Amino acid sequence: MLDPKLLRENTAEVANRLAKRGFNFDVATFEHLENQRKTLQVRAQELQNKRNVSSKAIGEAKAKGLDIVPMREEVNQLGEELKQVEVALALVQQQLHDFCAGLPNLPHPSVPEGLTEEENVEVRVGGTPPVFSFTPKDHVDLGAKNKGMNFEVAAKLTGSRFVVLQGQLARLQRALAQFMLDIHTQEHGYTEVYVPYIVNKHSLFGTGQLPKFAEDLFALDTDQGYYLIPTAEVSVTNFVRDEIVPASSLPLKFVCHSTCFRSEAGSYGRDMRGMIRQHQFEKVELVQLVLPEQSLEALEALTGHAEVILKRLGLPYRAVEHCAGDLSPSAAKSYDLEVWLPSQQCYREISSCSNCEDYQARRMQARYRHPTTNKPELLHTLNGSGLAVGRTLVAIMENFQDEKGNIHLPEALWAYTGGVRVIGEE
RNA sequence: GGAGAGGUGGCUGAGCGGUCGAAAGCGGCGGUCUUGAAAACCGUUGAGGGGUCUCCCCUCCCAGGGUUCGAAUCCCUGCCUCUCCGCCA
Numbered sequence: 001m002l003d004p005k006l007l008r009e010n011t012a013e014v015a016n017r018l019a020k021r022g023f024n025f026d027v028a029t030f031e032h033l034e035n036q037r038k039t040l041q042v043r044a045q046e047l048q049n050k051r052n053v054s055s056k057a058i059g060e061a062k063a064k065g066l067d068i069v070p071m072r073e074e075v076n077q078l079g080e081e082l083k084q085v086e087v088a089l090a091l092v093q094q095q096l097h098d099f100c101a102g103l104p105n106l107p108h109p110s111v112p113e114g115l116t117e118e119e120n121v122e123v124r125v126g127g128t129p130p131v132f133s134f135t136p137k138d139h140v141d142l143g144a145k146n147k148g149m150n151f152e153v154a155a156k157l158t159g160s161r162f163v164v165l166q167g168q169l170a171r172l173q174r175a176l177a178q179f180m181l182d183i184h185t186q187e188h189g190y191t192e193v194y195v196p197y198i199v200n201k202h203s204l205f206g207t208g209q210l211p212k213f214a215e216d217l218f219a220l221d222t223d224q225g226y227y228l229i230p231t232a233e234v235s236v237t238n239f240v241r242d243e244i245v246p247a248s249s250l251p252l253k254f255v256c257h258s259t260c261f262r263s264e265a266g267s268y269g270r271d272m273r274g275m276i277r278q279h280q281f282e283k284v285e286l287v288q289l290v291l292p293e294q295s296l297e298a299l300e301a302l303t304g305h306a307e308v309i310l311k312r313l314g315l316p317y318r319a320v321e322h323c324a325g326d327l328s329p330s331a332a333k334s335y336d337l338e339v340w341l342p343s344q345q346c347y348r349e350i351s352s353c354s355n356c357e358d359y360q361a362r363r364m365q366a367r368y369r370h371p372t373t374n375k376p377e378l379l380h381t382l383n384g385s386g387l388a389v390g391r392t393l394v395a396i397m398e399n400f401q402d403e404k405g406n407i408h409l410p411e412a413l414w415a416y417t418g419g420v421r422v423i424g425e426e
Numbered sequence: 427g428g429a430g431a432g433g434u435g436g437c438u439g440a441g442c443g444g445u446c447g448a449a450a451g452c453g454g455c456g457g458u459c460u461u462g463a464a465a466a467c468c469g470u471u472g473a474g475g476g477g478u479c480u481c482c483c484c485u486c487c488c489a490g491g492g493u494u495c496g497a498a499u500c501c502c503u504g505c506c507u508c509u510c511c512g513c514c515a
Contacts (some may be wrong), residue, residue: 004475045484052484060443068495075495081477083471178435244436244473248453365474369436374455376473 001362002103010033017106020324022115025103033096040089047082051075058298091244101205102212103360104329108296111333114323120336121323126307129315130399138343139397140274140407142425143169147273147423160272161264161279168423169393171415172409173282175416176389176396177257180284181307187306190255190286192325195235197259198226203238208330216264218279221232228261232285233383240289240379241364248369249296251380255386258283275390276348282389288382291368292358295380296333299355303335306351312412315395316340318347332357337387339395352390353384 007030008016015025054075058068130136131210148166153161166171167223184190189311198220198335204210205228209217218228229235236254245252260283271277286305290298310317322334331354338347358378361367367376400408406424 038476041484044491048484049482051495056444058495062444079495246436262466369454374471 001100001359002106003358003362004100014106018104018349019326019351020113021104021107022325023104023215026099030099033092033099033199035087035095036092037089040085041090044082046088046340047085048076051078051082052268054078061171093147098211099220101363105327105332105356107324107327108333108355108357110296110328112321112323115325116323117326119319119323120326123319123321123335126311127340128241128242129316130342132342134403135402136342136398137273137405138341138396141405142401145405151274155389158279161277163275163278168417168420169380169397171417171420172413172423173389173393175413176392177282177284179312179413179416180386180389181255181257182288182303182311183308183312184255184284187308188253188255190253190305193236193254193256195229195232195256195258197229197235197261199229199234199238201227203234203241206238206241206366207234207360208363212329214261218261218263230262231260231283231383231385232256232258233287236287237360237366237381237383238287238364240361241368242366244367244369244376245379245411246366247291250368251288251294254287255287256285256287257389258285273393281391282381284386284389286353286382286384286386289366290380290382292377292380295355295357295382298380298382299333299335299353302382302384302386303337303351306353307420309338309387309392310339310350313396313410314412315392315399317350320347328352328354330354330359332359333363337385337386339391340399341395342398342401348391349388350395351385351387354382356381356383 002014011027011030015027019024033424039192054071058071058075061068061071071419083165109231112119114120140151148164150164150166151162151166157164181192202212204217208232217230220226220228235258240252240256260281262279264277264279267277275281286302288298288302307317307319317337317339320338322331322336327334334352334354336349337351337353339350340346341348357380360381362379366379366381368379369375370377396409397407400410402424404409404424406422409423411419411420
């Protein structure tokens with residue numbers, strides 16, 4: 001959600017900044033609704049004030065034993081119009097709210113211009129893509145030969161875009177999650193949390209998935225209106241919804257390993273092969289809740305924390321900054337980390353790190369008490385994958401394969417695989 | 427699943443249908459005192475929103491409806507929390 005004052009007072013500026021991300025802000029509709037709101041609200045408050053004053057007078061008159069019947073009739077007159085105005089106002093405010101809830105965040109001024117993914121800017125490269133003396137296999141072929149990656153069984157159990165892992169590959173996925181959690185908790189100062197994988201609508205509104213992106217989510221067919229989380233960002237960020245946290249407690253830094261569920265409704269036909277795009281996947285998520293003046297540098301730090309995982313694993317990657325048009329709706333500024341996939345001969349997203357500034361905080365009413373003014377102020381929220389575990393598994397398989405199809409695990413993982421260094425035939 | 431209790435400001439906790447945005451305590455902030463700190467004392471201190479914006483007004487006591495001139499207080503519905511019993515990973 002954007003600052004309603006900014007929206008009202010600098011409508012043109014907001015429209016311009018949203019245009020940078022390719023969003024068409026309907027100024028005419030907004031101004032029309034806003035004018036209606038103002039007229040109705042002023043009138044409603046006027047009538048409410050009259051009613052309050054009269055009612056109070058009735059109370060006093062009654063205490064003195066005076067006749068209150070004529071006064072009561074006068075207020076009754078007022079009630080009719082008040083009811084009408086209140087209904088009309090509620091309708092307009094609902095429309096305004098819906099309109100504003102659908103607006104994406106403003107891109108940070110430092111974000112590169114551009115409308116499509118092609119205009120994202122590579123900011124650094126880590127490692128170098130491996131050169132093979134043979135034709136490298138993709139993870140599906142590598143996982144097939146008795147190594148325990150099975151899409152057929154998963155399709156039988158459920159449908160497309162699911163996988164069954166067993167044996168060393170199942171263990172490797174578990175090892176990766178443990179490894180990531182340990183680094184973030186022990187070296188980067190995050191607190192590990194375990195959270196519900198099912199959330200209510202308020203939480204999804206808070207982080208921006210609802211109302212606009214309901215079709216990306218799995219909704220549970222129960223009357224509570226529950227959804228499966230598409231990312232632990234939803235559960236963790238909402239810790240501070242409707243809270244006023246002491247400034248001294250910030251920054252709050254949480255790391256959370258969770259399963260994530262996405263309907264992938266808009267991606268028919270894309271990445272149909274393998275584990276790249278699944279309805280269910282594992283992710284280790286980083287969330288930071290920070291003072292506004294610290295969010296810009298917090299994003300650099302958080303991205304760096306995710307990057308450490310790729311470095312320790314020795315995976316070739318690059319960091320890319322989103323151009324304005326490629327930002328996700330809640331984000332003011334984002335970096336993607338992309339890992340090299342030999343089978344595709346390109347970098348693929350393995351982490352997306354975003355500074356949402358006060359966009360989610362305003363939707364959540366997540367605030368801190370300002371130390372000098374003593375007033376509640378919106379805090380800033382950040383999140384990023386550290387990393388997507390399933391895609392990390394894929395990257396390790398593909399980058400560290402040998403001619404026989406064995407997978408040589410990076411040394412950093414040996415302690416987590418019970419000493420297993422190679423996954424293969426022998 | 428059965429039985430009961432309850433949801434009030436940052437926290438604990440009062441609140442006959444009218445003068446209650448709400449007692450009291452704690453905490454926070456400011457001050458006096460002190461070399462400094464603590465203690466003590468004095469003052470101050472909810473949130474959101476609107477306007478004709480150095481002032482005025484509206485809304486909010488879990489949520490949503492209802493009764494009433496007037497609701498934290500009465501009625502209905504829902505949600506949540508706690509206690510006991512049963513069942514269970």
